[in-house]
Amino acid sequence: MIRTPGQPTFYLRQLxxxxxxxxxxxxxxxxxxxxxxxxxxPKQADTLIVNTCGFIKAAEEESLQALRTLGTDKRKSQKLIAAGCLAQRWGDRLGAAVPGVDGLLGAMRWSEIDRLLDAVRSGIRPTWIGPEEIALAPPRVARGPSAYLKIADGCDHTCAFCAIPLIKGKHRSKPIEMIVREARQLVARGVREIVLVSQDSSGYGKDFGLRDGLATMLDRLVEEVPDVPWIRVMYVYPGTITDRLVETFARHPRIVKYVDMPLQHADRDALARMRRPRQDPLDVIRRFREAMPDIAMRSTFIVGFPGETEEEFGRLLAFFGEAQLDRVGVFQYSPEDGTLAAKMDQQVSTRVKERRYRRAMETLQAISIERNAQQIGRTLDVLVEGVVENPSETGFAVVGRTYRDAPEIDGMVFVRQHSEPGTIVPVRITEAMAYDLVGEVAAA
Ligand code: SF4
Incomplete structure (x- = not known):
């Protein structure tokens, strides 16, 4: 980036x-x-911003570490801002824990970053974490050929382990017109894949009184933004999957056949303690697969939730075998301040959590290798994301993703022949690794 003397600079650490x-x-x-x-x-910046995460203990630690490092190394003239979830949650406690923080901007107030910096520069040490701003504007976020577009924020559910509703507040949806407008702006900037995100995407529009709001919004988006080849939906809630939503996913070719549905557990008693929907997770998966046999299904699970018995954990492992999910993330339970689960008896020891985590990952990796191997011989559309640095050494020219992989979350496809980043090309899959694939551009 070329800068002219006197232009203010910022460094942003994303977590x-x-x-x-x-x-x-x-x-x-x-x-x-x-x-x-x-x-x-960071040394070249006037303002240092850490966009913190407070979701689990490890993320808190990483955020604190990033702030401490910048706070210790910064020059007197540099300003350090703690933004994001941990700032929202801890407020002034975060300022006290990390010397050198000049301002706090909670996750619900990000759209006021410029005003906060003005305040800091005028000598105030602001803590802006209140919920009064509904931080849903503007999009204009592009990352290579893909962009995330937030459709709602906050969450009305009461999962016993989760601090998100305490951090983000009630579910608030962005109006459909605004989503359409933002999607058009992204397309005008060359974006080829729009990833719709929120904490609870299947709850989209309920605060407007919409039934099947996500399906309604997707119908409008597909119709009114015809130039985006891939629309991906992240984070649907298993308790609110309707037949109309499944049918809408199936009907539109441009809605990517991929669903990320955090299930958290598969045992009924564990789900009840977690305050999660108790319906059979296999049933929800079956409904998607019946409508779209090729759909890639991703989920996340928690091991070591308070009271989790060996039998419950065993049922989770058995579920992994039956469900044959394509992509899975596993977290060890960590108690979060202010949540119901943090006060529960029967906390599971760290040793047991780690053992269960390793067993879960071993089981899942074997499934992932098998699922990936099933792709060999198929020809899949690949959205090319970038060129590989040393093509003569690696044998690969570009890297991209199929519909089966969300950006920065799932695997990649390494392709031997060159194609322009941003194009979508048919690739015949020739090799499979645990998470990534290898392929060759298929003849047209
Ligand atoms: S649905 Fe997701 S964000 Fe909402 S409380 Fe449950 S885990 Fe947290």
Whole structure:
């Protein structure tokens, strides 16, 4: 980036989930529009921003570490801002825990980053974490050929382990017209894949009184934004999957046949303690697969939730075998302040959690290898994301993704022949690794 002398600069350290990263990129966009220049080296920045994550203990630690490092190394003239989920959750406690923090901007207030920096520069040490701003504007977030577009924020569910509703507040949907407008802006910038994100995408529109709001919104988006080849939906809630939603996914070729549905557990008693929907997870999966036999299904699970017995864990492993999910993330339970589960008896020891985590991962890796191997010989459309640096050494020219992989979350496809980044090309899959695939451009 070329900068002129005197232009303000910022360095942004992004942490956490894609939803948090979207907020961070929106902050960066606001600052760019205000004339700030983003730099990669914190030493060159006037303002240092850490977009923190407070979802689980490990993420808290990583956020604190990033803040402490920048806070210790910063020059007197540099300002350090803690933004995002941990700032929202801890407020002034975060400022006290990390010397050198000059301002706090909660996850619900990211759209005020420019005003907060103005306040900091005028000598105030602001803590802006209240919920009064509904931070749902603007999109303009592009990452290569893919972009995340937030459709809602917050969550009305009461999962016993989760602090998100405490951090983000009630579910608030972005109006359909605004989503359509933002999608068009992204397409005009060359985006080929729009990834719709929120904490609870299948709850989209319920705050407007819409029934089947996500299906309604998807119908409109497909119709009114005809130039985007891939629309991907992240994070649907298993308790609110309707037949109409499944039918809408199946009907539109441009809605990517991929669903990310965090299930958290498969045992009925464990799900009840977690305050999660108790319907049979296999039944929800079956409904998607009956309508779309090729659909790629991703989910996440927690091991070591309070009271999880060996039998419950065994049923989770058995479920993995039956469900044959394509992509799975596993987390060890960690107690979060303010949540119901943190106060529950029968906390599971760290040793047991780690053992169960390893067993779950071993089981899942074997399934993942098998699922990936099933792709060999298929010809799949690949969205080319970038060129490989040393093609003569690696034998690969470009890297991309099929519909089966969400950006920055799932695997990749390494392709031997060159294609322009941003194009979608048919690739015949020739090799499969645990998470990634290898292929050759198929003759047209
Ligand atoms: S659905 Fe449950 S796990 Fe997901 S954000 Fe809401 S409360 Fe948290």
């Amino acid at each position: 956490g989930c894609p939803k948090n990263v979207v907020d961070g990129e929106n902050m960066a966009e606001i600052l760019r529009q205000r004339g700030y220049v983003e730099v990669d080296d």
